[in-house]
Amino acid sequence: MSSHVLAIRLLLSLCFPLLVKPAPGANIAVGSVITADQSNREAAAWFSRSRLFAFGFYPVESNFAVGIWFVPDNTVIWTADRDSDLLPERSKLNFNEDGLQIPSSNGDRSIANISATNSVKLASASMQDCGNFVIQDVNNNTIWQTFDYPTDTLMAGQVLFAGNKMVSSVSATNHSSGRFQMVMQEDGNYVAYPVNTPATSAHFYWSSNTTGNGYTGILLYESGELFPITGYPNATQNSTLLSSATFLARIETDGFLRIYNISSNFMKLTKTLPVDDFGVNKCSIKGACGPNSYCNFTANATATAAAAAADRISTGFFQGEVACLCFPGFDFTDSRNPYMGCQRNFSMGQFINENNISYSITKIANISWSDDPYAYTENSTEKECGEFCFEDSNCYAALFFAHQRCSKQRHPLLYGRLSESTVAFLKVGSGEMQLPTQSPPREVVDVVPKRKTLFLIMALASALFFSVALTIFFFYKNRSPSYQKLCRNMETGLAGGLAPRSFTHQQLVEATDGFTKRLGIGGFSTVFKGEIPLNNGEMMPIAVKRLDEKLSKETEKGFRIEMRAVGRAHHRNVVRLLGFCHEGPKWLLIYEYMSRGSLATLIFPSDKTQALPSWKQRTNIAMDVARGILYLHEGCETTIIHSDIKPDNVLVGDDDTAKIGDLGLAKLLRPRQSKTFTRQRGTWWYQAPEWRKEASEPVSPKVDVYSFGVLLLELITCRRRFLGEPVNDCIILSELAYKCLMESTLELLVPEGEDVDKVELKKMVMVALWCVQKEPGHRKSMKEVVRMLGGKTSIAFPPDSVF
Numbered sequence: 001m002s003s004h005v006l007a008i009r010l011l012l013s014l015c016f017p018l019l020v021k022p023a024p025g026a027n028i029a030v031g032s033v034i035t036a037d038q039s040n041r042e043a044a045a046w047f048s049r050s051r052l053f054a055f056g057f058y059p060v061e062s063n064f065a066v067g068i069w070f071v072p073d074n075t076v077i078w079t080a081d082r083d084s085d086l087l088p089e090r091s092k093l094n095f096n097e098d099g100l101q102i103p104s105s106n107g108d109r110s111i112a113n114i115s116a117t118n119s120v121k122l123a124s125a126s127m128q129d130c131g132n133f134v135i136q137d138v139n140n141n142t143i144w145q146t147f148d149y150p151t152d153t154l155m156a157g158q159v160l161f162a163g164n165k166m167v168s169s170v171s172a173t174n175h176s177s178g179r180f181q182m183v184m185q186e187d188g189n190y191v192a193y194p195v196n197t198p199a200t201s202a203h204f205y206w207s208s209n210t211t212g213n214g215y216t217g218i219l220l221y222e223s224g225e226l227f228p229i230t231g232y233p234n235a236t237q238n239s240t241l242l243s244s245a246t247f248l249a250r251i252e253t254d255g256f257l258r259i260y261n262i263s264s265n266f267m268k269l270t271k272t273l274p275v276d277d278f279g280v281n282k283c284s285i286k287g288a289c290g291p292n293s294y295c296n297f298t299a300n301a302t303a304t305a306a307a308a309a310a311d312r313i314s315t316g317f318f319q320g321e322v323a324c325l326c327f328p329g330f331d332f333t334d335s336r337n338p339y340m341g342c343q344r345n346f347s348m349g350q351f352i353n354e355n356n357i358s359y360s361i362t363k364i365a366n367i368s369w370s371d372d373p374y375a376y377t378e379n380s381t382e383k384e385c386g387e388f389c390f391e392d393s394n395c396y397a398a399l400f401f402a403h404q405r406c407s408k409q410r411h412p413l414l415y416g417r418l419s420e421s422t423v424a425f426l427k428v429g430s431g432e433m434q435l436p437t438q439s440p441p442r443e444v445v446d447v448v449p450k451r452k453t454l455f456l457i458m459a460l461a462s463a464l465f466f467s468v469a470l471t472i473f474f475f476y477k478n479r480s481p482s483y484q485k486l487c488r489n490m491e492t493g494l495a496g497g498l499a500p501r502s503f504t505h506q507q508l509v510e511a512t513d514g515f516t517k518r519l520g521i522g523g524f525s526t527v528f529k530g531e532i533p534l535n536n537g538e539m540m541p542i543a544v545k546r547l548d549e550k551l552s553k554e555t556e557k558g559f560r561i562e563m564r565a566v567g568r569a570h571h572r573n574v575v576r577l578l579g580f581c582h583e584g585p586k587w588l589l590i591y592e593y594m595s596r597g598s599l600a601t602l603i604f605p606s607d608k609t610q611a612l613p614s615w616k617q618r619t620n621i622a623m624d625v626a627r628g629i630l631y632l633h634e635g636c637e638t639t640i641i642h643s644d645i646k647p648d649n650v651l652v653g654d655d656d657t658a659k660i661g662d663l664g665l666a667k668l669l670r671p672r673q674s675k676t677f678t679r680q681r682g683t684w685w686y687q688a689p690e691w692r693k694e695a696s697e698p699v700s701p702k703v704d705v706y707s708f709g710v711l712l713l714e715l716i717t718c719r720r721r722f723l724g725e726p727v728n729d730c731i732i733l734s735e736l737a738y739k740c741l742m743e744s745t746l747e748l749l750v751p752e753g754e755d756v757d758k759v760e761l762k763k764m765v766m767v768a769l770w771c772v773q774k775e776p777g778h779r780k781s782m783k784e785v786v787r788m789l790g791g792k793t794s795i796a797f798p799p800d801s802v803f
């Protein structure tokens, strides 16, 4: 040990004896022994000079622990190896050249393990009147002291150095490590939070907010104040530093830090941290109750008054009890220990299958929690708040505040408590919903109608938006006479089915029975079903999209540029544009008719009794979509980035062939160009993360790979990736998929009861996870995706950089 460190130890030892008188301790010579003995406490401890403190065996039930206690009050302030087994009566503690040893038949226990680390000769030990037990060498250097190893108590004059912590005890009689801690962080902040939680502000229930001031510790001053310090305490820093026992600060079993004046030989409370607006409500401590339970504090007026009368308390301390109660739908994890929290009485698997919704939303008044939400919405109504949570598979509970804020919470809820002026919504399992016949979800709040409408609007809006934009403007290149000429030249029927032909408006009126058979409606257009005669006299079904007559110049221009090459895309898995019509303000596009509609309506049916496509059909569709995208990326003379891949834009025909539609937002890359800056966006939750960044960030074909990954997950699970309002970077399905992959519970992903090939399922999920990588560079190319799906290449385990 360097002389510098020794010097510091010396400074710190003996309650800063340099400033004062000789060490106020009774010397204990090497070779001394004490014995655990219920009937002879004198022989079981070494006492300080004025007998304020004792070091030795203290009884715990019929056994013993080794520690230090404040003799007048029998308050334990330090315990050696607090989490190891208790010692039987007659155990011995030796102070020898190796430090403090407890001989035992199954191996000696060492309390102060000194000889192994220091080649020094121990000379003496002493129990100090300030509550520090020190061991010194022949030169009176402090070699070891209990002040360096705080448990739950800090004595006046003792420093809690950065990187150290105090941990509460289990109970007043059990001094093993309990549930709360106060940590002096290396950044100078000292904070209190439950043990086994991350050191983040979300879990702090008290913080000194002293980050960045260079503090290296906190010191409990003789005046009973707890202040941060820089460096090491010394005489000039504060002349009152020297202490006999005057104060102690303790993080207690209920999580509060309390400071007591002990100069009158009893514990007089002088300060409590934290103190909230209600005085001291024990439920304001995060972790007062376990996960999924809520805390109910009842102050005991009798006990409070009695304590006050005895001058045992002063500031804002209420005697009383905490009761922990499970949220509805939960049972205690350990019925004998309600502080451990609660667990669901139904399995997570039931949350996963959207066609077997076995949960409902229940409303509870006057419950709140202090967990950080993952998302919140302003200006919502109470009813909407419940709906938001119901629709979001990530949401486990929502909290509605009177000022119209709705915050959403994932599972588990850690810090629940009673409160006024909030309404909580919780997802709970409902036994009856598990019956196969009862398919529509039941909710306490009336959310179903709204939900359906939302879906419909979402689906239609997206479907129509892109399709409108789609191909039309490809032909719009010359609105002038030359365009008309082009139309005339092409008026030669469906020439080999390749080139789009032009139609007159009258022809389309006839083909669609006067635009009566409406297939869908969108923001910019309406789609009708129609029929046209082929050269051989047969009738061919078509889809006619009629654009709104008031299209903005901007939209027209964008499409004219972007869609130029798209009309030339001919592939089995890309929806074909058959023709168009442009007469004055009238714009119409004619597509091949896809009898089964969009993939979205197949895998997210609004009618829950509708059969889902089989696993085989879904894997075929996945391959079709992948091939279609690959064609767009690599099959044309220019690279086409679709940029709006999603189930609504995939159409399925009679023969179950899936085709990519709606190239309206597509981007064309010139040869050798690999990225574009064009910013027209698709639907946010299918968008690659790089696209949500600044406009200066170029996008590459990898954005389609990302969207395909999301689509693939939706296809595997028949669930929407996300059902609520936008939250930052919300990738729920991929998180779930990754978790299931890691835990080999992939069968949870597919619709309940579906029999799928496990190997194929794993392959699909791994491919999807390779596609939704956050970094474009980590994503596979579409070519690789097709190869992986086709089983032509082995698939490496995807990295977890999905989130």
Ligand SMILES: *[C@@H]1O[C@H](CO)[C@@H](O)[C@H](O)[C@H]1NC(C)=O
Pocket: 108, 109, 110, 113, 116, 117
């Ligand atoms: C004493 O300390 C040394 C070195 O840190 C360690 O290897 C040894 O296990 C310790 N002995 C006991 C009894 O704790």
Ligand SMILES: *[C@@H]1O[C@H](CO)[C@@H](O)[C@H](O)[C@H]1NC(C)=O
Pocket: 022, 023, 138, 139, 140
């Ligand atoms: C150590 O302290 C004792 C008692 O305070 C004193 O008698 C002794 O001289 C000191 N030894 C040294 C080397 O300072």
Ligand SMILES: *[C@@H]1O[C@H](CO)[C@@H](O)[C@H](O)[C@H]1NC(C)=O
Pocket: 060, 061, 170, 174, 175, 176
């Ligand atoms: C003290 O609490 C710990 C942790 O809860 C437990 O393992 C131990 O058995 C308890 N000891 C006694 C004497 O109750």
Ligand SMILES: *[C@@H]1O[C@H](CO)[C@@H](O)[C@H](O)[C@H]1NC(C)=O
Pocket: 207, 208, 209
């Ligand atoms: C630290 O900051 C939090 C949040 O601003 C505040 O609630 C708390 O009272 C502050 N703590 C202290 C000791 O000032």
Ligand SMILES: *[C@@H]1O[C@H](CO)[C@@H](O)[C@H](O)[C@H]1NC(C)=O
Pocket: 222, 223, 224, 261, 262, 263, 264
């Ligand atoms: C601590 O308590 C004693 C006795 O009650 C009192 O004399 C003293 O002033 C108190 N100290 C402080 C700093 O309040």
Ligand SMILES: *[C@@H]1O[C@H](CO)[C@@H](O)[C@H](O)[C@H]1NC(C)=O
Pocket: 230, 231, 233, 234, 235, 236, 237
């Ligand atoms: C005591 O602390 C002050 C202020 O931190 C410092 O300037 C001084 O050098 C220290 N003295 C000793 C002896 O360490």
Ligand SMILES: *[C@@H]1O[C@H](CO)[C@@H](O)[C@H](O)[C@H]1NC(C)=O
Pocket: 221, 223, 225, 237, 238, 239, 240
């Ligand atoms: C020393 O401690 C006292 C009591 O807390 C305090 O009032 C005083 O400001 C401190 N002095 C310095 C220099 O920190």
Ligand SMILES: *[C@@H]1O[C@H](CO)[C@@H](O)[C@H](O)[C@H]1NC(C)=O
Pocket: 296, 297, 298, 323, 325, 418
């Ligand atoms: C909270 O505790 C009080 C007193 O024990 C009790 O009357 C009340 O019903 C409890 N509240 C809840 C919501 O459990």
Ligand SMILES: *[C@@H]1O[C@H](CO)[C@@H](O)[C@H](O)[C@H]1NC(C)=O
Pocket: 300, 301, 302, 303, 321
């Ligand atoms: C209140 O505290 C007193 C004294 O500790 C106790 O006897 C009484 O049972 C408590 N009352 C309740 C309702 O807990």
Ligand SMILES: *[C@@H]1O[C@H](CO)[C@@H](O)[C@H](O)[C@H]1NC(C)=O
Pocket: 328, 329, 330, 345, 346, 428, 429, 430, 431, 432
């Ligand atoms: C779970 O608990 C809720 C409320 O206590 C109850 O209605 C439901 O039937 C329980 N579900 C199961 C599966 O036990």
Ligand SMILES: *[C@@H]1O[C@H](CO)[C@@H](O)[C@H](O)[C@H]1NC(C)=O
Pocket: 378, 379
């Ligand atoms: C909420 O409503 C208020 C008043 O109507 C409005 O000023 C505010 O912008 C709204 N906030 C949001 C996020 O819409």
Ligand SMILES: *[C@@H]1O[C@H](CO)[C@@H](O)[C@H](O)[C@H]1NC(C)=O
Pocket: 349, 350, 356, 358, 434, 435, 436, 437, 752, 753
């Ligand atoms: C719904 O889920 C439950 C629990 O997993 C299961 O017992 C039940 O058979 C499922 N019902 C249907 C229709 O799949």
